Amino acid sequence: MHDLTLVQMCHGLARRDFSSAELTRHLLTRVKAANPHYNAFITIGEERALAQAAAADQRRAAGDAPTLCGLPIAHKDIFCTRGLRTSCGSRMLDNFVPPYDATVVERFAAAGAVVLGKTNMDEFAMGSSNETSYYGPVTNPWAADCVPGGSSGGSAAALAARLVPGATASDTGGSIRQPAALCGVTGLKPTYGRVSRWGMIAFASSLDQAGPMARSAEDVALLLQVMAGFDARDSTCLDRPVPDYAATLEQPLAGLRIGVPEEYFGAGLNPGTERAVREALAEFARQGARLVAISLPHSGLAVPAYYVIAPAEASANLARFDGVRYGHRCADPIDLRDLYMRSREEGFGDEVKRRILIGTYCLSAGYYDAYYNKAQQVRRLIRQDFLDAFAKVDLILGPTCPTPAFAFGAKGGDPVAMYLEDIYTIAANLAGLPALSVPCGLVDAKPVGLQIIGNYFDEARMLNAAHRYQQATGWHRLAPPLPTEASA
Amino acid sequence: MSIQRADIEKLAELARIHLSEATATATAEGINRVLELIDQLRAADTTGIAPLANPLDATQRLREDLVSESVDRDALQAAAPAVEAGLYLVPKVVE
């Protein structure tokens, strides 16, 4: 049952092959058994999930079944869930139970989904390996000594391990696409403003975007259909019609113009990864797409610009965690300053502290122009690169990450080595463009991802291309050996 | 540009994060590595380029002036570390 895709599960539920209660119990059993090994979940909401499943079965029996009625999913622990602990991977929020739901959570509830639990993540979504989580790292189901990527590593690993058929995630600089690539699943970061940010704990507000992860483009389309749309509670969420993403999945790719940016195939790209990506490009060509060499000349400045803008915004976004109204508070503060200084020292991990301090520095008197303002100017140049490119092509394809999953601790000593993991993913966040990652092969028995970047609000075309590719190749169907099977 | 020990202490104060003696040096080193990275921005010619604070060319929506939030104080204060008589308690505020 757990090997079914979301769409297959939908059909199974609709045909009454199994009930939501049966499906939910089955997956919960797997989650509970596997979590000690993968650590993909921070919180398992067993009772809630079973109650939701029972309610979903009743709705279906009453002939009132919405899109995802009875379908089990998991939410990244960055989305506030009313009555269910929401930690954002941080000691700071270890005891935080929100009195409200994120819009994304509400939408899934309205669609009838069952929430199995909250997935592990880098603390406050700051990381590319899931090693910064207060709850410990997540193990990559493909390689027990390797990271799953981050920050949405829990969602990606849970999908790869067949613990859950669909999950929410968020992407500020690659946090959906990079773990999707490293765990061999499909993940989409939508256009900035496509999905509401209300109730999603902010890292860098002008870059953060929620998106779906699943095991196929078809499943991702189904989840995006639920997530996307206007929300009056988020001023940056745009009021644009949401197309029927499933309707265009099968369209032929003949005539599609695919841009291949030279900058995405330079030094630092693992040769195996490059081979897999080039094979994927060839498949698109076989289906009638036209490959066009393009240049995104400011690509090299994306990571530096990002590491000014994201920390700057984060330094302010994380100022609310002060031990006064909620969250971690140090013991016996001697005065107000002590309350702040120690609560934040104890509540935040090293990477979060580092980024807050960098952001504070970039905004401080005398440095604003040289860093913050300069980075925002470069951001405009990067966006312009894409606007120029999309005047000539429909989609831009390249690698999601420079290498397959790396070992735990491999980049521990040097923050910049870790930051360069996102060298191909960050630009889409700076420009606000949609981008997705699909599995495109194995390198050293570990999955690698193909990145598809689209024009603003062109998710349907991206999903169409991804789906056609997956129909032709099947890389997304590969599953890692499960721990019991591996040891057997 | 690189930061010194005194700079890191000032930043920590601004950000209200206590840094122990043991971690301050390592933190400064890490930050300096990142500053080397972001100093690459200097190479970019941005003459006449307007900063882009938000990727969308959209403008702010306005909300009608309606009281739409009902406040359940108990629910909102359930997560508070210290509350008395509906007030959040903190060490004495000195102006």
Next chain:
Amino acid sequence: MNWETVIGLEVHLQLATRSKLFSGAATAFGAAPNTQACAIDLALPGTLPLLNKAAVEMAIRFGLAVDAEINPVSVFERKNYFYPDLPKGYQTTQLAHPIVGPGHLDIELADGRTKRIRIHHAHLEEDAGKSLHEDFHGLSGIDLNRAGTPLIEIVTEPDLRSAEEAVAFAKQLHAIVTALGISDGDMSQGSMRFDVNVSVRRPGEPLGTRTETKNLNSFRFMERAIAKEVARQIGVLEDGGRVIQETRLYDGDTDSARAMRSKEEANDYRYFPCPDLLPVQVEPALIEGLRATQPELPEARRARFVTEYGLSDYDAGQLAADTPTAHYFEAAAKASGDPKLAANWLMGEIAARLNSTETAIAACPVSPAQLGGLLQRILDRTISNAIARQVFEALWNGASDADTVIEAKGLKQVSDSGAIAALVEQVLAANPKQVADYRAAADDKKAKMLGFFVGQVMKASGGKVNPQQLNELLTAKLNG
């Protein structure tokens, strides 16, 4: 050698919106602690700001009233600092691109001249909560009901030269914003608060080092705080010292000031554009729509009161400055049919009673219609002014209308000549000595002596005799 005082003001004005600047929580004053602080106001994780349209419109109305340019695009920024009354750890405010650009306000000086005070800009921002220092075992209690209440901060150029000018400006500003209806102007509840930047210099020299005294919440405190600070700075300089740039706190209860303990120079606010809010675009149509519906401002109203009601410029100014008073006046003028009489009563009897009972005109127990009915009875000579004060007393204490009071208490003025003549006869008969004295007196003394008889008749009648008729009859009888 004399000193010149240089003053600039920053005025924080709470806007009279129903809900907060960035949330749908109520702004009403006086609720139980933290019952008007919603998840957004408390900065719970994942919450986002939504900008209140009415606040934007009120800021524009203010800009139009001071002839300012309304910026077509304004930007909210984050001002970062930690304070327990600031839940997000930053204040959302405007810096580089405020909604209201440069403007000006003309104030009237004591000698009757007018002086133009330039306004540097005005911007929208959110108010902070409050720290309560009492009764928490040495801890402070934080109430965030006020957090997120919309403010405009109005910043003047350093054009004011004395405490008196500063107060004149503040009062004029108060008159304008209440006339616009964008603030209740209730200073006792913090709706209008002043930060004063003060420096002194020898005339002709460059500006001296300034200090900022924060959060003055009455005209009197502002005047006192400026006077004290000017004297302090002059004292420092004349003793050969230097004024230190600092933020000071003034305590109205003790009439004393001190430097704040928290060090301002340690602050580095790290402003940057708030990424949760997009640039605010103000369309010309919105500005024109607001311009077309601007309420009348005190200066225009004053001129109208002179031409429309024939009031003196002084009286018109008195009545036009305060909007509720002006509204009361116009209603009473209409109800009575005699604007001047209404003005006299409003500035006399009513002002005195409101003052002595500390009642706002909006809460005046005597309505303009009730006052109008009373004045009509004076005008048609049903009652005298003296009786009218009795009737007013009854109205103040809850009586329904003047006619009912006059009827019930039998206060109707006696205008029947026969009845008055009988009373006169009675009084003259009872006071033969005074009659003889009067008749023997020189003509120039007689007018004064007549008062005795008037008083006696009034006493006998309970004050109800028409005074004019009485005078005529008495004079005729005594001289006849």
